[in-house]
Amino acid sequence: LRGEDDEEELLVDYVEKNTNNMSIKMPHQLFINGEFVDAEGGKTYKTINPTDGTAICDVSLAQISDVDRALATIEALDSGAVYTLALKTHVGMSIQTFRYFAGWCDKIQGSTIPINQARPNRNLTFTKKEPIGVCYRDSLELPSDDAGLEDRRLPGRGEHSALVGQRLSDHPDVRKLAFTGSTEIGKHIMKSCAVSNVKKVSLELGGKSPLIIFSDCDMDKAVRMGENCIAAGRLFVEDNIHEHFVKRVVEEVKKMKIGDPLDRATDHGPQNHKAHLDKLVEYCQIGIKEGATLVCGGKQVQRPGFFFEPTVFTDVEDHMYIAVEESFGPIMILSKFKSGEVDDVLRRANATEFGLASGVFTRDISKALYVSEKLNAGTVFVNTYNKTDVASPFGGFKQSGFGKDLGQDALNEYLKTKAVTIEY
Amino acid sequence: LRGEDDEEELLVDYVEKNTNNMSIKMPHQLFINGEFVDAEGGKTYKTINPTDGTAICDVSLAQISDVDRALATIEALDSGAVYTLALKTHVGMSIQTFRYFAGWCDKIQGSTIPINQARPNRNLTFTKKEPIGVCYRDSLELPSDDAGLEDRRLPGRGEHSALVGQRLSDHPDVRKLAFTGSTEIGKHIMKSCAVSNVKKVSLELGGKSPLIIFSDCDMDKAVRMGENCIAAGRLFVEDNIHEHFVKRVVEEVKKMKIGDPLDRATDHGPQNHKAHLDKLVEYCQIGIKEGATLVCGGKQVQRPGFFFEPTVFTDVEDHMYIAVEESFGPIMILSKFKSGEVDDVLRRANATEFGLASGVFTRDISKALYVSEKLNAGTVFVNTYNKTDVASPFGGFKQSGFGKDLGQDALNEYLKTKAVTIEY
Amino acid sequence: LRGEDDEEELLVDYVEKNTNNMSIKMPHQLFINGEFVDAEGGKTYKTINPTDGTAICDVSLAQISDVDRALATIEALDSGAVYTLALKTHVGMSIQTFRYFAGWCDKIQGSTIPINQARPNRNLTFTKKEPIGVCYRDSLELPSDDAGLEDRRLPGRGEHSALVGQRLSDHPDVRKLAFTGSTEIGKHIMKSCAVSNVKKVSLELGGKSPLIIFSDCDMDKAVRMGENCIAAGRLFVEDNIHEHFVKRVVEEVKKMKIGDPLDRATDHGPQNHKAHLDKLVEYCQIGIKEGATLVCGGKQVQRPGFFFEPTVFTDVEDHMYIAVEESFGPIMILSKFKSGEVDDVLRRANATEFGLASGVFTRDISKALYVSEKLNAGTVFVNTYNKTDVASPFGGFKQSGFGKDLGQDALNEYLKTKAVTIEY
Amino acid sequence: LRGEDDEEELLVDYVEKNTNNMSIKMPHQLFINGEFVDAEGGKTYKTINPTDGTAICDVSLAQISDVDRALATIEALDSGAVYTLALKTHVGMSIQTFRYFAGWCDKIQGSTIPINQARPNRNLTFTKKEPIGVCYRDSLELPSDDAGLEDRRLPGRGEHSALVGQRLSDHPDVRKLAFTGSTEIGKHIMKSCAVSNVKKVSLELGGKSPLIIFSDCDMDKAVRMGENCIAAGRLFVEDNIHEHFVKRVVEEVKKMKIGDPLDRATDHGPQNHKAHLDKLVEYCQIGIKEGATLVCGGKQVQRPGFFFEPTVFTDVEDHMYIAVEESFGPIMILSKFKSGEVDDVLRRANATEFGLASGVFTRDISKALYVSEKLNAGTVFVNTYNKTDVASPFGGFKQSGFGKDLGQDALNEYLKTKAVTIEY
Known part of the structure; x- marks a missing residue:
């Protein structure tokens, strides 16, 4: 209690890598009972760098016996x-x-x-x-x-x-x-x-978290947030600003620098696996087939590594696959809602089996608080997005857990x- | 909020019964959407009085469609x-x-x-x-x-x-x-x-809740509680008072009046079903077979209805079936522990996959608080037993939920x- | 605990009055040790009806010995x-x-x-x-x-x-x-x-509670609240709506029906005592003398009873007596603030030794929350006023206690x- | 928040002293607005070492202007x-x-x-x-x-x-x-x-905190605590162990080593000021005059410095000065209570206008919890004394604040x- 324990030094076997002119040391073993150890039988697997497809290093591969060993020592505490x-x-x-x-x-x-x-x-x-x-x-x-x-x-x-x-x-x-x-x-x-x-x-x-954007919002901020949180799930944009909003988003998306995530100038890095990249391509094809409008992106970037183009879909109807399923990729799903129809857009936003997060952009205090109250999700962001904080409880409703x-x-x-x- | 709602009168179709010179009215229908209604198709089942095996009344038997109907109305709220x-x-x-x-x-x-x-x-x-x-x-x-x-x-x-x-x-x-x-x-x-x-x-x-009885306890109270809560799970009695405690318990058990639970003089009523009664008989036979000592009881009472004799087992070893499994009946399971070996009896009391409740009888404040701290169960009673209160959280640890x-x-x-x- | 106590009937000696076609019964004695009793020596005082100056009834006048008697019985519990x-x-x-x-x-x-x-x-x-x-x-x-x-x-x-x-x-x-x-x-x-x-x-x-009214507020609501809570302390109105707001307030004030508070059509009743009425007259005279503009009201109503005209002052500067002192009467104190100067009006609103309550009217969520954060008072109302609730803590900062x-x-x-x- | 602020180095003007083979550095200035500064006019006072009456060092003596200066800077934050x-x-x-x-x-x-x-x-x-x-x-x-x-x-x-x-x-x-x-x-x-x-x-x-010692307590611990917390206020000892308890306490008191508080072998150091020492002498004289029995101590130790002998009084009646007033010195005040008269000793323990702390020594869980419930003081220690902890709220009842x-x-x-x- 209150920091009076003695501490022993920990022996760690690091892998060293050079990146951004810094030398980074990473442990590659399993951490069991206060020590870094090799897995049972010395099994390892290679981690792959998604930027260029090369292997980074060998990492110990935990076996069932390792899991039991780890738990046994914990039991003893x-x-x-x-x-x-x-x-x-x-x-x-x-x-x-x-x-x-x-x-x-x-x-x-x-x-x-x-x-x-x-x-x-x-x-x-x-x-x-x-x-x-x-x-x-x-x-x-x-x-x-x-x-x-x-x-x-x-x-x-x-x-x-x-x-x-x-x-x-x-x-x-x-x-x-x-x-x-x-x-x-x-x-x-x-x-x-x-x-x-x-x-x-x-x-x-x-989750397939809805983000509702009203016409009286701070448009610059809404565009910036929409872009940062391109995977938000689904954006509902009030129809009287829809055209303008899409134009602004596409402008911003086109400026994004795609490349090595360790380069600080990069806005968007690669997907994690080849399998995931393939899934995104398929996801977009379904969207197009079901009648959504592909405004930009939708395919792999022509360079080595697993890069996917930032993608924007509009005219997404509630019944479409891309309106309901998560993509886990840089794909923005935009739907329109009729100006002033607050309860109707709420109904659409809540018509999902997920309830992880949600958001709303509006300057109007009444609208903001009413929508916050009615959105059926574990987290509601107002005039911001993805602003998690260690002190704020995070967790979903319905099938989001x-x-x-x-x-x-x-x-x-x-x-x-x-x-x-x-x-x- | 705060009692200003209007209330409508509720129509209830009661079954009337006479008992203890009182007329008791019980609803026998399903309560769905604020009304008492018959089950789909008018299905009913008979509730059986375990005191004499006769039918009490017909109760509506909910069907899947009734469940859905009930939920549909709730959804609307x-x-x-x-x-x-x-x-x-x-x-x-x-x-x-x-x-x-x-x-x-x-x-x-x-x-x-x-x-x-x-x-x-x-x-x-x-x-x-x-x-x-x-x-x-x-x-x-x-x-x-x-x-x-x-x-x-x-x-x-x-x-x-x-x-x-x-x-x-x-x-x-x-x-x-x-x-x-x-x-x-x-x-x-x-x-x-x-x-x-x-x-x-x-x-x-x-649960198979342990109750530890130390020699410095209030013996009268311990006997009374042990008897009231005959199904406590398992009693551990300090060996220097074991003989005396068993004698006292058996005396009390023999005084118990078995009969109609609606008669206020009755100490112990019938089991709920014939199946349960049969299970208790089998439970005792296993106990005897594995070497525990049957001190009294162990069989059905010779009278109509599903009555089982209050039963006491001693010399119950930790590995026996009756030391580990719940009986749900009036069967007291007694084990001895060595005088002064507090940590050892705690180890035995906690060596179970259940952790619902537990208890300890001792006048010594240090022993009481130490044992309370170490018992691994959701509820610990000290110098009392089964004293649940609406304001006190009740729930188990481990496989007790x-x-x-x-x-x-x-x-x-x-x-x-x-x-x-x-x-x- | 939980409503199982017995209750005795309480004997109360009521005074009966007829009003609004209802007969109202009021106890007129002291309530000591669970009984209504006369004061020591049977002392009483007359309560005066401020609507017409007549006596309502005799009420027992507690003496020091009564206070001690009351406390003695409480001590015994x-x-x-x-x-x-x-x-x-x-x-x-x-x-x-x-x-x-x-x-x-x-x-x-x-x-x-x-x-x-x-x-x-x-x-x-x-x-x-x-x-x-x-x-x-x-x-x-x-x-x-x-x-x-x-x-x-x-x-x-x-x-x-x-x-x-x-x-x-x-x-x-x-x-x-x-x-x-x-x-x-x-x-x-x-x-x-x-x-x-x-x-x-x-x-x-x-208190001398500030209420800040921004030009983007719901004007109807702000006027209604300002009128209801005419004694709010001090209103700060954004200069670009000041003229219009004053006009609206005066219109509403002139419609107010002054009269018997027990008549449901009455908007405004009498002051409680003659002394208070006199104090209000003096209060307004100081306001005029210091240079504030008396827009309406400012004197006693020409009818029996202690009625004071609903009063509106504008051009109230921060240093004036009526900007700093409470009136306890139907006197609205209005000050202007420069459009957009949020921090400056906050500084003025907080420049008081009181900190009981405060309010702000604006539709803008950022302004509303920023002002709420900065107002240094125990209670802040946003787009409402005087909405106290039993579940919400009420109490002041600084010399408001x-x-x-x-x-x-x-x-x-x-x-x-x-x-x-x-x-x- | 969470440790990301930059920190500047603080310039401190220390006084150095050698003691226990360690060199100790103490700031001697006032700490105002993040700096150590001299008092207005450079005023200082000498701190006196009570072990030998010599001056330790000059410490800045805050003036009213220094207080205002300190507050002014705080205001600015x-x-x-x-x-x-x-x-x-x-x-x-x-x-x-x-x-x-x-x-x-x-x-x-x-x-x-x-x-x-x-x-x-x-x-x-x-x-x-x-x-x-x-x-x-x-x-x-x-x-x-x-x-x-x-x-x-x-x-x-x-x-x-x-x-x-x-x-x-x-x-x-x-x-x-x-x-x-x-x-x-x-x-x-x-x-x-x-x-x-x-x-x-x-x-x-x-405070004049009561400590109740029952005959079934851990005597060694009770003596040790009584001795450590010699200034506890007032001890009530059950009469059947009173004689034995006093004998044990006096034995321990006589073993105490009086001397330099910086010597780790010392049990008891000097009083802080000459004035305090004189007050203790007078305190004991009143005790003797009113009829209490002085068992040991009661006067200044014959050596340089402000040392007072550890003192024990018995037969202290409830009305005596030393039963009611704090001594702030090493004086133990002992009263007897009749064996088994729990409510009576509680009444006596609570018959004071103070309610700072209190204690009870007993092995009996019922007695311990009953007495804890009834002692009217902000803190109750059971089988320990003066065990304050930063996480436990400390503060008094009645005139203890x-x-x-x-x-x-x-x-x-x-x-x-x-x-x-x-x-x-």
Whole structure:
């Protein structure tokens, strides 16, 4: 408690790479029981650089026995929680996350609760919050340049990842599992948690987040946000500014510099895998076939690596495939709504099985608060987008999952409440 | 809000029964959309009086179409929550539950959260807690006289109940399901919730709750509690008082009046079904076969109805079937522990996949608080047992489930948190 | 707890009056120890009807000995809190207040707090919230028709009231005093609380609450609110709508029906006392003398009773008496501010020793939230005014006092926190 | 927020001293506006070493103009809070205090509150907690070796201190004052806060804290605690162990090594001032005169410096001066209570105008919890004493003051709550 523990030095076997004139050192082993170790049998796999398709380095490939070994050591601790401390897209946010939650450590309070007194006896009832025990937090993250909110829910990291994930959701000593990924895999994981040992589970799954843009918004900001968060899901634009908005967006999209994500001048990097790139091409073909208007983009960039052109679709009708399914790529889906028909655009925005995030751009305080109230999603951004903060709970409604990452609410996902009643 | 709504009179078709010189009226229909109605096709089933095996009355038997009809009307409401307002064992507690939660209605607050300021823009981040939407609370309760904590987790109410439960855990419009019952059925329900639409779920499942009795306890109280809560799971008695404790318990058990649960002089009523009675007989036979000592009871009472003799087993070893499995009946399972070996008895008490409740009897404040801290169960009773209160959160650890009934924590099971960030 | 107490019938000696074709019964005695009783020596005073100057009825006049008698009986209770359950201006709100706080009774929770462990000993630290003991809540309310937020802070109810108040702030058995009234009397009361027995005190004192009206507001609503809350303190109107706003306000003011407050058609009733009426006349004369423009009103209405004309001043400069002091009457104080100079009008609005309430009218979400953030007052209303609610904490900053009425925060004013640490 | 600010180096003019083979550097100037500066006119005073009566060094003596200068700079900050960061008795606790409260910085949340909806308009009501503005935390601390809980409430640090304190409680720009000291001075300070500008105030004042020792306690621990916390106020010892307890205490007291507080072998150091030493002599003489039994000590130690003999009084009756007044010195006040008369000893323990702290030693859980419930003091220690922790709220009842130091509650002392209601 409060920083008085001794610390030992950690031995790490790094891989060194040179990039941007900096030498970067990365551990390539598994982190088990406080040490970096090789996987069982020394198995490794190559990570591929999506910018040019070359191999970066060999990384230890965890086997089932490694998973069990890791859990066994955790079991031995008084009460541990294990995280796959995956490098977040934004390293700064990881640091903030550690700082923020470190501050909670000595502030996790239970309650004393007044209960009915049965004279002559008296009672003291109190609760304490304890760590759940062995938890596991998995996420299938895409460390690509354009990784926005949605991009974290890619359908898989290949079979190796699935092997570890499966073992953990089945494992009899794990009591809680938090998963970030696609709804499809989320359902499977929750099922495994159920039948193995009724694990507590929290899920941050897929989304097709609506962003509603009213004509009285700050247009510059709306264009900038729409562009940054090109994968927002689906934009609804008020019809009296639709033409102008599309023109502005296309102008901006054409200025985007596509290239090496480690080059600071780059606006948009490559997709993570060849498979994903192919999926985006197919996604756009379906859009065109169903009658949406392809305004720009829609195909691979003519250069080495897995680059996809920033893409804009308009005239997207509610029933179309691209109106309903996530792309996980740089594809903007635009639909029009009739000027002033606030309730109707809300109905359309909520007519989805997802409820991860949402947004609205308007200067009008009444409209902004009314739309915020009615959007059926775990997060609503007003006149901004994707502004997550470690202190703000993040998590979805409906088939986007349940439970919260970040914020005070996230703490409770990893705590269990014990109620003690003493009669005296 | 705050009691200013108008109310309409409710038409109820009652069944009248005479008992204890009182005339009791019970609705026998389904309660859907604010009305009592017959089930689709007028289907009914007979409820059987376990005291003498006769039929009490015909009760409407819900069909899948009835479930859908009920949910459809709920959907139409702005934000509804449906409960199977099952008659609790103790009606008084139901009333208290309504009073307690009614008081929360206008006190459900979200937060305003300080987030990092990105100048020149400013942010307001706040959360609001909203009803999840269509929730369902199922429980397979046993309204029998001896219903203690454990008795609520019986393995089923037959196929009719299962039909309704299955439909609800599969239903695409239900977003949250709370279930009280056996761990086996709980796993199945959570699986259905996962694969249908990733329903949020809370589970109050099986238990084999340990009760540790130290030699410095108030013996009279310990005997009384042990007897009242004969189904506590498993008692660990300090060896220096073991002989005396067993003698006292048997004396008390022999005084118990077995009979009609509606007769106020009765200490112990019948089991709920013939099937359950047969299971108890088998349970005791396994105990005897594995070497436990049957001190008294162990068979059906020689009279009409499904009565089982209050039963006491001693010399129960940790590996035996009756040390590990719930009986749901009036069977006390006693194990000895070595005087002073607190950590060892704690290890044994925690060596179970359940973690619903637990208890300790001792006058020593240090021992009481140490044992409370170490017992790995959702509820710990000290010098009392089964003293649940509407304000105290109740729910298990490990395979006894997750989520809380009762208390402020229970509220959060039925609420979802929306985070709104406004940039200004 | 939870409504299971028996209740006795209360004997009340009422005065009956006929008004609006209804017969109203009012108790006229003191309420001490659960009974209505006469004051010591049978002393009474006459309450005067300000509509026509006639006496309404004789009311028991509490003497010091009555105060002591009342406190003595409270002392005898386990833990009591006494309120002068004054008839609030809006009876509906009183009822809501009772309902709201009744719901808190069984929800007042303390905390269990993790503290540093000093091995080998362990600790349990918890807090419980207990009633402070004998509390007293005084307020000098003005049950007049035009009673808005400000009108409750009149400088006194005469010497009788002062006698009781003084005795209570001096009383050695009272541990907490809450006072609503003028800043001047508040200072005196806090001083008495200090030197007698260091009473805990909460104060809701004077205000001169600013209301900022931007040109992009809903003008109809702003005029309506300005009129309703004519005593808001001080209005700052953006200069490009100033002329139009004044014209609209004057039109509305001229339509106001002045008369008997019990007649539902009446918009504005009489002042409470002759003294107050005289003070308003003087207040307006100072305003004129210092150079403010009297647009309408400013003198007594030519009819029996203590009626004052609804009054509007414009061109009020920051240094003027009427810009700084409360009037407690139907006098609107209008100042202009330069279009777009948001920070400057904020500076002027905050340049006061009061900080009770404040308001802003604008449709612009950024302006609304920025101004809300910067206004240095306990309450900020946006696009509404005087919308108090029992669940929302109400109380001022700076010399408007400290502590909160209403809301969960108000509970804590009457509770003390005991921290218990057990080493085990 | 979250540690990303730049920091400048601070220039400090230290005084160097050698002690315990360590060189200690202490700043001797005033800390105003982020710099260490001399007082107005270069005024200084000498701090006296109570171990031998010599001067340690010259320390800048703050003048009224210095106070105003300090406040003026604070005013200029957006929202500042100034603390007299006095070296706490235990430096370790200061460090913990900074760590603990630093963790709160980004976790200070307000609420969103459901209020009654007046259709067709909708409302958003939320609160934010803001720093009160210029706060001041004063305490008259005694950095002596035997400084326990009570020793911090000495009657003054001389006139210089009083000058600064008076200026601060009168100052029109200070909005909140927290004071730790005697009840007498506390009353005066609260009075000044009232009449100047209705400052919010929190007070931690005098105490005469009861410690009840039952015969079933851990005697070794009770003796050790009684000895450590010799200034606890007043000990009530159950009569059947009274003789034995006194014998054990006297044995321990006689072993105490009196001497230089910087020598680690020392158990008890000198009093802080000559005046205090004289007061202790007088205190004991009154005790003897009123009939209490002086068992040991009671006079100055025959060596240079202001040392007072550890002193034990028995047979102290409730009405005696030494039963009612604090000594602030190493004087143990012992009273007997009749075996088993729990309610009577509680009545005696609570019969005081103070309510700062209290304690009980017993192994019996029922007795421990019953006594904890009934002791009317802000802090209750069970089987320990003076175990304060930064996370546990500390503050008194009755004339020991109000408001809390430490813990989450302490935060609220320095925050004000703004409620915003938006109609939309």
